[in-house]
Amino acid sequence: MEMVLKIAREYRFGLVIGCQNWKAVLLPCVLIIVWQCITASGMVKPILLPAPAQVIDSFIAMAYSGELASHLGTSIVRVLEGFALAAILGVGLGIGLGIFPFMAELMEGVIGLFRPIPPIAWLPLSILWFGIEEGSKIFIITIGSFFPIFINVLDGIRQTDHKYVELAKVLEVPRQKFITKVIIPGALPFIISGLRVGLGYAWMCVVAAELSAGMKGIGYMLTDARALAQTDRVLVGMLTIGVVGKIMDSILKAAEKKIVSWKESFTGV
Structure with missing residues (x-):
């Protein structure tokens, strides 16, 4: 029973x-x-859009042979490396410029100049500077992910409730404590949102970089499949990127929920 x-x-x-x-x-x-x-x-025509069963068969064959895992693993490593650099630079610079408005005004012109440049436009220079190996791809991913993270973090710092700022001044709270206890906790949702957007850009950039240069990675696999008119393999690569990107975004989303709940308990909301 x-x-x-x-x-x-x-x-x-x-x-x-x-x-x-x-x-x-x-x-x-x-x-x-x-x-x-x-x-x-x-x-x-099947060459333009193969049936779902054909795509599934190609996925099974590529997964069984290890080809898909090899290309995907290479791309994931590149994404994580470039994204980590972008996160460190974007979060650090965003917090720094948000806390020191003078520095933000000083760098506004430079940031406004470089921000509209598409990451793929940096590819010729990145190849000249770093060659066609890992360096150029990491550079493109970092550039592409940096600005979404940086802008979100900067906006989060700037949108700190002025009541807390005035209260901290009245109570003469030390600057370091004010930053760690008020500014950063208040900006955490913006930081996580920026990281989620930056991660999406990282995947777009790695595919673009691998499409243009390299002999390994999901982007290279897509280029090779297109050249051989293997549309089913192209769709396998595209769907794989979507699934892996969704999983990584879900991890950040789960972290965001935990951070928001921590923030509520921390602030007593």
């Missing part, structure tokens, strides 16, 4: 979770059905 009740509770728990998440999978399922209908009707 206890076993039956345990199974019933587990089934009910799974049913509740499934009911809560059905909206997240509804649209992808609809898109796959539409995709299958289009390919089955013959409206589009």
